Amino acid sequence: MPEPYNLIPPSALRPLTRAAGDKVFRQGARTCGLYVVKCGRVHLERVGPDGERFIIYRAGPGMSLAEASVFSDRYHCDAVVAEAGAFVQIDKAAVLSAFADPDFARAYARQAAQQIQAQRQALEIVGIRRAEERVYAGMVADLLESSVVDFASALHLSHEATYRALRKLVNDGRIANPTRGTYHLRP
Amino acid sequence: MPEPYNLIPPSALRPLTRAAGDKVFRQGARTCGLYVVKCGRVHLERVGPDGERFIIYRAGPGMSLAEASVFSDRYHCDAVVAEAGAFVQIDKAAVLSAFADPDFARAYARQAAQQIQAQRQALEIVGIRRAEERVYAGMVADLLESSVVDFASALHLSHEATYRALRKLVNDGRIANPTRGTYHLRP
DNA sequence: CCTGAAATATGATTTGGATCATATGATGCC
DNA sequence: GGCATCATATGATCCAAATCATATTTCAGG
Numbered sequence: 001m002p003e004p005y006n007l008i009p010p011s012a013l014r015p016l017t018r019a020a021g022d023k024v025f026r027q028g029a030r031t032c033g034l035y036v037v038k039c040g041r042v043h044l045e046r047v048g049p050d051g052e053r054f055i056i057y058r059a060g061p062g063m064s065l066a067e068a069s070v071f072s073d074r075y076h077c078d079a080v081v082a083e084a085g086a087f088v089q090i091d092k093a094a095v096l097s098a099f100a101d102p103d104f105a106r107a108y109a110r111q112a113a114q115q116i117q118a119q120r121q122a123l124e125i126v127g128i129r130r131a132e133e134r135v136y137a138g139m140v141a142d143l144l145e146s147s148v149v150d151f152a153s154a155l156h157l158s159h160e161a162t163y164r165a166l167r168k169l170v171n172d173g174r175i176a177n178p179t180r181g182t183y184h185l186r187p
Numbered sequence: 188m189p190e191p192y193n194l195i196p197p198s199a200l201r202p203l204t205r206a207a208g209d210k211v212f213r214q215g216a217r218t219c220g221l222y223v224v225k226c227g228r229v230h231l232e233r234v235g236p237d238g239e240r241f242i243i244y245r246a247g248p249g250m251s252l253a254e255a256s257v258f259s260d261r262y263h264c265d266a267v268v269a270e271a272g273a274f275v276q277i278d279k280a281a282v283l284s285a286f287a288d289p290d291f292a293r294a295y296a297r298q299a300a301q302q303i304q305a306q307r308q309a310l311e312i313v314g315i316r317r318a319e320e321r322v323y324a325g326m327v328a329d330l331l332e333s334s335v336v337d338f339a340s341a342l343h344l345s346h347e348a349t350y351r352a353l354r355k356l357v358n359d360g361r362i363a364n365p366t367r368g369t370y371h372l373r374p
Numbered sequence: 375c376c377t378g379a380a381a382t383a384t385g386a387t388t389t390g391g392a393t394c395a396t397a398t399g400a401t402g403c404c
Numbered sequence: 405g406g407c408a409t410c411a412t413a414t415g416a417t418c419c420a421a422a423t424c425a426t427a428t429t430t431c432a433g434g
Contacts, residue, residue, distance in 0.1 A: 044307075048327050049372050050361070057307040068300040071293075096293065105292035106258075106283065112299035113255040119306040120231075120244040126313050127343045129392080131421065140235050149381065156314045161421055163383055174237070180429075181382060185236050316422075318391065334411065348391055350413055367399075368412060 002064055004107035005036065005090055012094030017086045024079035024087065031069040033092040037061055040085010046077045058082070067112075070095045126156050135165035139175055139185055148181065189251055191294035192223065192277055199281030204273045211266035211274065218256040220279040224248055227272015233264045245269070257282045313343050322352035326362055326372055335368065 005013075015038075018024060024035060024042060035042070037059050044057040044065060056077055059065045069075055070092050098104040121141055128134040134155055138144060144151040152162035166183055169175045176186045192200075202225075205211060211222060211229060222229070224246050231243040231252060243264055246252045256262055257279050285291040308328055315321040321342055325331060331338040339349035353370055356362045363373045 046327070048323075049374055054311075054324055054327060056311055057304075058311075068297070068304050071297040071300065099292040099296065100289045102287045102292070105286040105289070105296070109286065109292070109295055109299065110255070110258040112296065112303065113258065115303055116299065116306065117244075117255050119303065119310065123306065123310055123313065124242055124244060126310065129420090136235075137241055140233070140241060147381065148383095158422055159381085160384080160423080164421090167383080187236060316390090335413095336411065345392055346412090347393080347414080351391090354413080 002036065002062070002111055004104055004111050005064075007101060007104040007107060008090060008094050008098055012091040014089040014091070015086065016089060018081045018084065020081050020084045022081045024081060025066070025075045027075055027078050029075050031066075031072060031075055031092055033090045033095065034064055034066045034069055035059075035079070036064045036088045036090065038086040038088060040081060040087070041083035042085075042087070043080050043082045044077045045080055061085075122154070131157055131161045132165045132168055135162055136169055136174060139169075139183070144183060148183075189223065189249070189298055191291055191298050192251075194288065194291040194294060195277060195281050195285055199278040201276040201278070202273065203276060205268045205271065207268050207271045209268045211268060212253070212262045214262055214265050216262050218253075218259060218262055218279055220277045220282065221251055221253045221256055222246075222266070223251045223275045223277065225273040225275060227268060227274070228270035229272075229274070230267050230269045231264045232267055248272075309341070318344055318348045318352045319355055322349055323356055323361060326356075326370070331370060335370075 012033075016024075018040070025032075027046070039061050042059045042065060043055050044059070045053045045055055048054055057065065065079060066075065099108075122143075125134060125137045125141060125143070128137055134157060138151060138155050143154050148162055148166070149159050152159040155162065157165075166175065166177070170177045170183070174186060175183050177183050199220075203211075205227075212219075214233070226248050229246045229252060231246070233241045233243055235241055244252065252266060253262065286295075309330075312321060312324045312328060312330075315324055321344060325338060325342050330341050335349055335353070336346050339346040342349065344352075353362065353364070357364045357370070361373060362370050364370050
């Protein structure tokens with residue numbers, strides 16, 4: 001759970017569980033608040049002119065969604081459960097009034113600023129064309145935390161291309177591969 | 188200028204101009220505040236293990252940078268002027284104390300939430316592999332506002348690939364091209 | 375312990391986007 | 405008006421990453 005929301009009164013938090021395919025909210029519905037994913041996965045989707053579904057955002061455990069709904073009347077997209085899980089709804093009015101508490105405001109702002117920074121960096125990294133340089137930039141940014149598969153998807157690269165780039169970086173001595181599946185920067 | 192900062196006392200705003208190549212701040216320096224770009228361009232850069240320079244973020248007119256510095260002691264990267272311009276430094280202490288004003292806090296949070304949403308969407312769009320679908324998603328997201336060149340760079344596509352994808356979408360009747368250089372969704 | 379699934383790893387082939395080239399229409403400026 | 409510059413536009417070529425294929429290792433669950 002992102003830290004600022006620890007300062008929200010527990011009465012404003014509503015836990016809920018949903019099965020895959022369920023919608024947490026629909027585009028056009030009145031906003032009641034934002035959500036935090038405990039486990040499972042939620043996709044935010046918008047519908048295109050010809051009915052195509054565009055995924056706007058994929059939220060996994062620990063991530064929040066629809067923060068902007070606190071400041072608007074209606075949801076602007078659908079929230080579809082991609083993988084069954086448990087979520088917490090945080091009441092919009094409670095968040096709005098929590099901004100009267102400077103501690104909450106600062107905690108919120110800190111968290112938001114940090115997230116914006118991370119996203120900008122992610123966008124910059126994804127923009128690197130060469131797989132090898134992209135992977136190296138990802139290593140420098142410390143994006144390889146769990147599996148290479150997750151790392152690859154964060155980089156928007158196929159996992160094969162990622163493995164190959166890692167291999168090349170190891171061969172060139174730019175990163176180390178002490179054991180199967182573990183890589184780290186060569187200092 | 189992003190709206191929340193209108194609520195900061197003018198005494199906390201320091202205008203400055205810098206030539207290309209100058210540094211607005213350096214990694215490791217004590218933080219004094221965040222910056223808003225009036226005109227020109229600033230790159231945030233981090234130095235890699237072997238001295239390579241990684242661009243973390245490119246800020247243009249109207250964009251702010253180093254928001255997270257308000258919450259930390261030292262800058263975590265260099266800010267290099269890529270194109271000479273005018274900037275405003277917003278004092279860190281003034282921002283921190285402004286959070287005591289709920290109006291500022293809400294304006295800040297609204298702006299941050301909106302930015303996070305836009306960035307998530309941008310990342311999702313850039314992740315679409317096929318140029319045609321990426322361009323179409325960009326059209327749906329209304330990212331083609333000024334020139335096709337800017338649109339292409341927002342999509343992380345070459346402008347040639349973007350023109351070709353636009354042409355194909357026009358041929359397939361998915362978008363309209365009433366006059367040279369103007370495109371819009373076909374409803 | 376056995377089995378199936380997922381991660382790791384690498385080879386072969388295909389393809390789509392980058393790059394290079396070129397042309398024309400617009401725009402601004404002296 | 406003439407010139408330079410930039411956006412628009414499209415064709416040709418090349419290359420790198422996606423995709424497909426396959427094998428081994430690891431690991432969770434029955």
